[in-house]
Amino acid sequence: MTEISTTSPGIGMIGAGFHATSNILPAIVLAGIPILALATRDTARSAAALRRFGSSGRPFDSATALLADPGVRDVVIVAQPADQAQLALAAIRAGKNVFIDKPLGCTAAEAQQIATEADSRGVIAMVGFMKRYAPAYRELKALLDEDELGTIRSFELSFGCDSTPFCADDAEYLLLAAIHVVDLVRFLFGEVEVAHTLSSSSGPNVSLAITVRTRAGVVGTLALSGLPSYSSETETLRVSGDQGWAVVNEVSRLTTHLQKPGDVASWRALSEVTTTRAPAESAMSGVERDLQLRGFVGELQAFRDAVDTGVSPSSSARDNVRTMQLWELLAAGARASLAK
Incomplete structure (x- = not known):
């Protein structure tokens, strides 16, 4: 079990694409978590995204710059699938607690590497399987x-x-x-x-x-x-x-x-x-x-709770390894079926 002791003051966000701005950033706001910083490849775009979600946090032009900020301890990553594993490893190696949208790893071996790294660094690493929190x-x-x-x-x-x-x-x-x-x-x-x-x-x-x-x-x-x-x-x-x-x-x-x-x-x-x-059913609920x-708010609340308590959530990087192993089994079965 991962143990950390201090309370999270907010998060740094890496990514401001469609999924991030449609689901994850609004869910962060609804979960009551302050957005301390946001990184895209352009500072102006990062600043615009922060303003859109009511944050006066710091805009960055790269994930590297955000991860180097000692004022950001907890990070949410929503990037292209091929980029997420390396971003997750960079965040973990910088000593950050990290929430990564699925998929965390494009193979079971990659998922295992990230889980092992998180365990060795003593940080929370959570995967965004929001249905668990619906x-x-x-x-x-x-x-x-x-x-x-x-x-x-x-x-x-x-x-x-x-x-x-x-x-x-x-x-x-x-x-x-x-x-x-x-x-x-x-x-x-x-x-x-x-x-x-x-x-x-x-x-x-x-x-x-x-x-x-x-x-x-x-x-x-x-x-x-x-x-x-x-x-x-x-x-x-x-x-x-x-x-x-x-x-x-x-x-x-x-x-x-x-x-x-x-x-x-x-x-x-x-x-x-x-x-x-x-x-x-009510118009009062809005978005x-x-x-x-769908569980988007619940998964961000679970990340906050995991950071605050130091107890790894059910959808941890370690648990994600077994989901990726099952994915590999099913994908291999599909390839074999088509080959017959």
Whole structure:
């Protein structure tokens, strides 16, 4: 367990691209974390981004300059995937606690190097798997941990988005788009010991059918699509247990169905209980609703809490190594399927 002792006064931000300005920077503000500094490749652009998010922090023209500032101890990195590993290593070697948007590493070996470096330097290194911090999935995780559904036997997960503008093939799709649900499987059901991947993809048009079995004996299917027809992202997870089932729809709605044991036949009594938990629909929420429900605010709050307490979060760099190992297994299965 990583231990640090002092309280974080705020963060330095590396990156101000679309994802950073649409999701991460607004979530930092909503999490109540001061933005002390921001770095892009241009000081004027950095200053403009700081002003946009109400910060009077220091603008920098490079990540190197920001990391050299002793007044910045905690760093959030949202850069191009190919750049993030080296930026993360530079931040860790500068003694910074670091939050890195996924993917942290483009191979399991690269992820392992970063995790080892963070451990040796005694800093917090967290990966932005925001679905772990989405309220619906956190409530589902609590149900599973408390055995509310009985022994979990299986799950069915479907995810679709139009990844064709930024993913060239199955491996890129699994790394840059579907990695969130790949990680979610580990978070909810434990480590995967067997996986079979079938692909009918053609270049950037991705369609995958995956079956898995976890170490705990849970079997599951993942239907993953990266196609232009999914211009509206869609996601559904169904979990089946001996005493009940649960469904999370579009990240924001959790339905549970419980079969209450009794002394008489189930059809003679009110033995079935179905409950749906959903957020209120209101114009008052503004942009905050989406950032809260998808887990962006929660993951930044978790980073702040990890820094303040010195306790590594669940989506640590060390844990990320196993997600990257699973990604490599699934990507290899997709390549083998297409080769047949």
